[in-house]
Amino acid sequence: MLLHEDYVVKEREKSEKIVRLNVDPEKIGYDVQQVHRVLLEDDERFVALESLGGPPSQRIALVTVRDGQVVDGLPSREVAALRSKVIEAAGLASDPAADSKTVEQKSSVRSEQAAPMRRVRFAKTDLILDGERHEATIKHILSNAASRVFIHSTFIRADVVEKFLPELSEAVRRGVRVDMLWGQSEDLEEVATSRRAIEALRANPQIADLGDALKIHPFSTGSHAKILIADSRKGGGFLAVVGSCNWLTSPYKSYEASVVLRDPQIVADVVGVLANITHRHSGIWLDVTNELMRLATQIAKLPSPKGPNATASVVIGAHHNRFVLEARDSARSRIFVTSHRLGPVxxxxxxAPLATAASDGQVKGSVFFGRNTGAVKYQTRKRIIAEAASDGVIVEVVESPRLHAKILAWDSDSMVISSLNWLSADPMSYVEPAEVGIFLCGTGLADAVVDNFTSACEAAEVTESR
Structure with a gap:
């Protein structure tokens, strides 16, 4: 597949009919695992991507299309989606009424491939629910890591990182390396606060003593995901934690929801997503991107435990909406949603999807949130709650415990635990992988989450009444 400089293409445009299939890197990006699958044969292994030392540059592939068929210019490997888009663009270009701008807009490319469904072994004890268990989990992971820990949080607070200095220091003494990454925030002040926190941490002598073993990345990844990845001294394998907890800023007092994943296939999927997150915002492959990509490949080759009892999949960006529709169409008794904030969306x-499910009187729709966004005033909140009730959906504000969990659960077995604020963020507007969650379906998993949340609310009411 031959790539050309832009000036070469412009020169050829003077004598040839060329249609540009434009791709906005801010909206599209690319999947580093897909790059791996395209470039490497089955017997080849990814080691690293070497930087040329210069700034990123853009190259253009020229593809020849005649009579609706690609003649030349695409790789020998099958790239069906790209081939389809190229043929579509060529067809639009043949329309005399279509100008180049129209062709470019209609021919823009967006990845719509969902993550694969995995058969996994999952225990209910790997549901992390409430703030204290999340704090215990990150301390346990740091204390038991064998060599590597990756932490991705929305933003960073110096005092929270410093709280984990005993575990971090002990881990570094054992030879563990820790990468801390941070990403998107709706509040620009919080982004600035994260940068100030990083400066404060770098000035901390105890942090400085950890040297290169602790790397706090200075850039924002642009992602709202909350992910922990680490290996273990006990089992030797890697695990991944995905959910609602901002590991590097949380006071660990809110009701949170995350899942611990241990099956190699789904863990490899999460590692691959984090690899994408580290390069997606800038488009530059960093050393940590290389390492995560290599790690994902290694983990994916490990055998899965026998006796799978659940189905799992990583849920990325706009694919969250797919599971809302799945719940709407397949629920038979209940749809349950928790979110941090109530917003206009x-x-x-x-x-609306829950109202559709509840319209036959068989499905109970329940929605819980902790606070409004700034765009939703008190009267608007009252109207939303009243109109939802008239459509058979209960919408309630939860003042205690402080609610930060992002859960979609339906019937007894199915759920998505995520970083996505279901009630205030439109998943269709986010660039993958801005939001990351996990779909799980296994006997009684949704029941376990809903029951735990109900018990936490009841316990909070008893405490407040004393």
Missing amino acids: SESAII
Whole structure:
């Protein structure tokens, strides 16, 4: 597949009919695992990507299309989606009424491939629910890591990182390396606060003593995901934790929800997503991107435990909406949603699908949130709650415990635990992988989550009444 400089293409445009299939890297990016699959044969192994030392440059592939068929210019490997888009663009270009701008807009490319469904072994004890268990989990992971820990949080607070200095220091003494990454925030001040926190941490002598073993990345990844990845001294394998907890800023007092994943296939999928996150915002492959890509490949080759009892899949960006529709169409008794904030999108994104499911009187729709966004005032909140009730959906504000969990659960077995604020963020507007969650379906898993949340609310009411 031959790539050309832009000036070469412009020169050929003077004598040839060329249609540009434009791709916005801010909206599209590319999947580093797909790059791996395209470039390497089965017997080849990814080691690293060497930088040329210069700034990133853009090259253009020229593809020849005649009579609706690609003649030349695409790789020998099958790239069906790209081939289809190229043929579509060529067809639009043959329309005399279509100008180049129209062709470019209609021919823009967006990845719509969902993550694979995995058969996994999952225990209910690997559901992490409430703030204290999340704090215990990150301490346990740091204390038991064998060599590597990756932490991705929305933003960073110096005092929270410093709280884990005993575990971090002990881990570094054992030879563990820790990468801390941070990403998207809706509040620009919080982004600035994260950068100030990093400066404060670098000035901390105890942090400085950890040297290169602790790397706090200075850039924002642009992702809202909350992910922990680490290996273990006990089993030797890697695990991944995905959910709602901002590991590097949380006071660990809120009701949170995360899942611990241990099956190699789904863990490899999460590692691959984190590899994408590290390069997606800038488009530059960093050393940590190389390492995560290599790690994902290694983990994926490990055998899965026998006796799978659940189905799991990574849920990325706009694919969250797929599971809302799945719940709407397949639920038989209950759809349950928790979210940090209630926003303007709540009616179309969640309440309307739940109302559709509840219209036959068989499905109970319940939605819980902790606070409003700034765009939703008190009267608007009252209206949303009242109109939802008239459509058979209960919408309630939860003041205690402080609610930060992002859960979609239906019937007894199926759920998505995520970083996505279901009631205030439109998943269709986010660039993958801005939001990351996990779909799980296994006997009684949704029941376990809903029961735990109900018990936490009841316990909070008893405490407040004393």
